[in-house]
Amino acid sequence: MRIRSHVLRMTHRARSSHVGSCLSIADLLAVLYGRVLRLDPRRPDWSERDRFLLSKGHAAAALYAVLAERGFFPARWLETYCQDDSRLAGHITHHGVPGVEVSTGSLGHGLPIGCGMALAGKREGRPCRVFVLLSDGECDEGSTWEAGLFAPHHRLDNLVAIVDYNKIQSLGRVKEVLDLDPLGDKWRAFGWSVREIDGHDYEQIDDALLSVPFEAGRPSCIIAHTVKGKGVSFMENQLAWHYKSPSAEELGQALAELGTAE
């Protein structure tokens, strides 16, 4: 809930887009940063850390929020999101922001970089794992599938791809723009070990993320069925909230729904 209320405040203040994309991954991020990733906020460059790459860089506000909550940087930084002279750009940015591994924003970049990091870990015999969070729209990108071929071939079982399958992309429903179904079968056919979960059910998220790799010698893919705008009734499953930012009134209503209004 704290991630969601941060995101709502940040996008309201900055009048920025992608609030729906942030809300759909809030639960996944909460579990990842709460229980799964081996990280040390005091040593963001610790070489043995797990790597988390937000390949859907437009959901930056959610990651900044969770990093602030985990103590990588002060929560007051969140107030500068998308403002003049801020380090917190509207697409996830590593420069000057502790805890952000890579900058993304153009889709289809995260999984190849993740493959490189996982390969480095394998070659060095380091235990670090690499988690890459992708959007469903991002599965339109050829580079995602280039990496999708590469990881199983090189037996990168220290790599986990999580697809935020909220079924709405930039200009419409995934089914109408460029259908991905059966999405799990596609990843499976490429050689990944796949699990499909409800991306808002903490028990299922926990269970999946804590049991990777699902199979030794194979990369894991978690297809998280999610709802765009999850948690705010009037934002849920609405394309418009890929773009709109909440007005003061809408912010108040949304925070009230979340039970975090001040």
Add this chain to the structure above:
Amino acid sequence: MRTAFIRSLIELARSDQRIFLLVGDLGYGVVEPFAQEFSERFVNVGVAEQNLTGIAAGLALSGKIVFTYSIANFPTLRCLEQIRNDVCYHNADVKIVAVGGGVAYGALGVTHHGTEDIAILRALPNMKVLCPADPVEAELATRAIAAAPGPAYLRLGKSGEPRIYRTLPVFEIGKAIEILPGKEVVVLATGSVVRNAIEACQNLAENGIEVGTYSVHTIKPLDQELIARLASQARMIVTVEEHSRLGGLGSAVAEIFTEVPNLRCQLKRIGLPDSFFQAAGSQEFLLSRYLSAAALEESIMESCSLGKGTSLGASAIGS
């Protein structure tokens, strides 16, 4: 040049465990010795240049020094955004190597002509751009970029280029090498066509026209200090490159001209026209009109007489 490159890389990899070589399913007859000796640090990622570059960035961000290798435009333009965002923005230790710079693979057709790469790559922040002239420079450039942290682009010819240097020159990234003396008219050349420029200038010297000649092996960072100094002394500077006249060495030199006050020196940019070749043919054939030793001799001679006795400001004259 590609043989000199791989030989140098193997030597470097023996003493530096961080060095990786990634190829996009190309390099037959070139990369095998590296692959055999360092199987754990060699990856053929398949025909997938975007992934190639992303993986290279991921490895580099994990502490490796990663060379990517392919032909002409494949390791550069095909994955340009990965180079910009993943490599350059993160200042990752990725060295992009293209064989077949210019029209080295002329007969294979326009898809295999790397004729805009310098312009495009040098526009990227953090990127270094090196175009060695011969196997000696190729070796020195390989060693230099491996030792210099951050991204670099190494543009090679292919194989069998004759050596320009009898002894090892002093090689430093960003410092051009003087090959022939001469102050009034100076040729700044880059890449394999340096040898054509040398031949042209030697012929001119035999006819009593002294033309200074430099190998500008690094286009970014460009040797600003030298070029500004030459421009303030010479009456004509001629740039020579196997690249479009748009955006390459000539343009980079012109950028310096705009920043030096009160220049009387003129600038002539010789390169390839802003068009695609209409016919296939060998490198020699395709360059014959523009960049052969004979064509260069004629253009430089023309510039010598053109520049004489005039006191015009900096201007770019088409070839």
